[in-house]
Amino acid sequence: MKKIWSYLAGGIFFTLLWWGVSLVLSLPIVPSPWEVVARLLQTFTETVAIHGFYSLWRIMVGLLLAILLGFPLGLSMGYYPSLDRYLAPLVYLTYPVPKIALLPIFMLLGGVGEAPKIIMIFLIVVFQVIIAVRDSIRAIPAETYYPLFSLGASFRHLFSEVLWPASLPKFITALRVALATAISVLFFTETFGTQYGMGYFIMDAWLRVNYLDMYVGIMVLSLMGLALFSLLDAIEYRATRWQRKG
Amino acid sequence: MIEVKNLSVRYGEEKFVALTGVNLTVPTGTVCVLIGPSGCGKSSLLRAVAGLQSAAGGEVLVDGLPLKPTEKKIGFMPQNYGLLPWRTVRDNALLGCRIKGTIDSGTEARLARLLAVLGLKGMEDRYPGELSGGQQQRVSLARIFLMEPDILLMDEPFSALDTITREDMQEVFLSLWRKQAVTTLLVTHYVEEALYLGNKIVLMASHPGRVTDVMENPLFGATDLRSDPAYFALAGELRRKIKETRGA
Numbered sequence: 001m002k003k004i005w006s007y008l009a010g011g012i013f014f015t016l017l018w019w020g021v022s023l024v025l026s027l028p029i030v031p032s033p034w035e036v037v038a039r040l041l042q043t044f045t046e047t048v049a050i051h052g053f054y055s056l057w058r059i060m061v062g063l064l065l066a067i068l069l070g071f072p073l074g075l076s077m078g079y080y081p082s083l084d085r086y087l088a089p090l091v092y093l094t095y096p097v098p099k100i101a102l103l104p105i106f107m108l109l110g111g112v113g114e115a116p117k118i119i120m121i122f123l124i125v126v127f128q129v130i131i132a133v134r135d136s137i138r139a140i141p142a143e144t145y146y147p148l149f150s151l152g153a154s155f156r157h158l159f160s161e162v163l164w165p166a167s168l169p170k171f172i173t174a175l176r177v178a179l180a181t182a183i184s185v186l187f188f189t190e191t192f193g194t195q196y197g198m199g200y201f202i203m204d205a206w207l208r209v210n211y212l213d214m215y216v217g218i219m220v221l222s223l224m225g226l227a228l229f230s231l232l233d234a235i236e237y238r239a240t241r242w243q244r245k246g
Numbered sequence: 247m248i249e250v251k252n253l254s255v256r257y258g259e260e261k262f263v264a265l266t267g268v269n270l271t272v273p274t275g276t277v278c279v280l281i282g283p284s285g286c287g288k289s290s291l292l293r294a295v296a297g298l299q300s301a302a303g304g305e306v307l308v309d310g311l312p313l314k315p316t317e318k319k320i321g322f323m324p325q326n327y328g329l330l331p332w333r334t335v336r337d338n339a340l341l342g343c344r345i346k347g348t349i350d351s352g353t354e355a356r357l358a359r360l361l362a363v364l365g366l367k368g369m370e371d372r373y374p375g376e377l378s379g380g381q382q383q384r385v386s387l388a389r390i391f392l393m394e395p396d397i398l399l400m401d402e403p404f405s406a407l408d409t410i411t412r413e414d415m416q417e418v419f420l421s422l423w424r425k426q427a428v429t430t431l432l433v434t435h436y437v438e439e440a441l442y443l444g445n446k447i448v449l450m451a452s453h454p455g456r457v458t459d460v461m462e463n464p465l466f467g468a469t470d471l472r473s474d475p476a477y478f479a480l481a482g483e484l485r486r487k488i489k490e491t492r493g494a
Binding site for chain 2: 144146150
């Protein structure tokens with residue numbers, strides 16, 4: 001509870017800071033927070049919501065695909081060193097390539113629709129997941145498996161008793177780190193070839209010189225990131241209780 | 247009955263010989279203690295019996311059949327007690343039954359009784375990181391005795407504990423053991439522990455790891471070991487033999 005209050009205080013601090021700046025500058029490019037909130041409430045259901053929904057959908061699908069592919073891959077690479085020997089170079093060579101630079105290629109290949117945007121998010125998250133899961137599986141001491149091996153445990157049990165709980169903390173951290181980048185990249189991809197999404201909404205408002213709408217967009221996109229962050233935090237809090245003990 | 251026949255174990259690329267030609271029989275319902283200097287392959291022997299280490303030669307039979315971890319219930323207690331840090335006391339204690347699929351309507355009641363006997367009542371929802379070494383070991387004992395294993399293998403189970411806790415745990419162990427009389431193989435480097443917990447004491451020597459002597463122990467489970475004159479005679483003999491194997 002204490003934590004929630006301190007975060008709330010932080011939110012109030014930033015809002016007041018913004019308000020102060022808007023009062024001092026008194027320019028249309030920095031509207032006061034109250035005006036923006038009023039505008040948000042007024043336009044949310046008719047225009048902003050649909051853009052927010054598109055952005056959220058793209059992030060969720062990208063994230064889900066990255067988990068579905070990255071987790072099993074990282075797990076296999078961590079568990080079978082021989083597989084890692086073949087795959088690690090491929091991962092390392094592609095990991096530092098700035099994925100966003102590949103956007104034009106994906107847009108030429110996949111059209112300007114949903115696919116390139118989702119692929120971008122997928123590519124950014126999947127590497128983090130692979131590496132985090134692989135490293136945490138590798139870090140499990142051999143003795144941890146002994147009680148299970150001597151009990152004749154199946155792979156299913158090995159997974160649920162050791163592999164999954166051991167990789168969860170780093171896995172969630174990786175998702176959190178990747179998420180921040182994914183949202184920025186999403187914004188960028190949404191400025192091309194779409195009529196929907198928060199990126200489009202913000203850039204469109206900017207070109208129309210509608211600063212109030214632009215701020216509404218920035219606010220919604222930020223809140224969306226915050227919501228996803230808090231969601232991951234909540235999952236982590238529940239799932240890794242054992243790490244905070246002892 | 248556990249029978250180890252002509253067992254050899256080798257490690258690594260250079261085929262370092264950890265054990266060679268080990269023969270050993272543990273009759274059903276007895277405790278056999280392995281004792282010897284460090285590096286004599288006691289732990290390797292135990293791991294080979296537990297199915298964690300493949301043998302370079304020879305075999306391990308339980309009740310006349312080759313030992314398979316999937317078919318038999320092997321209770322294995324490693325030196326670090328083998329608790330999963332992400333599982334609560336309750337879930338750690340239930341691990342054996344969970345994997346063997348033997349949880350039934352009576353398991354809950356048996357677990358509660360066992361935890362009460364082991365002094366772990368009220369700690370069911372704690373994690374291993376919140377427990378002392380002695381408490382962690384009690385959880386490990388709960389796991390093993392809840393499962394009612396066919397054989398029990400313990401790798402220096404009490405050596406990380408302080409003297410007083412160790413003596414307590416040895417007593418707790420014996421009282422639980424007597425109820426099930428599981429055929430047990432126990433590794434130790436304490437002479438006193440060997441004399442207190444072993445029906446049979448097997449001496450091992452190193453370079454290469456092998457069995458040098460087997461002693462029957464009349465003092466097994468004696469209530470007041472230290473006041474028994476026979477204890478000192480046997481302890482002295484055992485110490486002398488261990489020193490000899492080291493010198494050899």
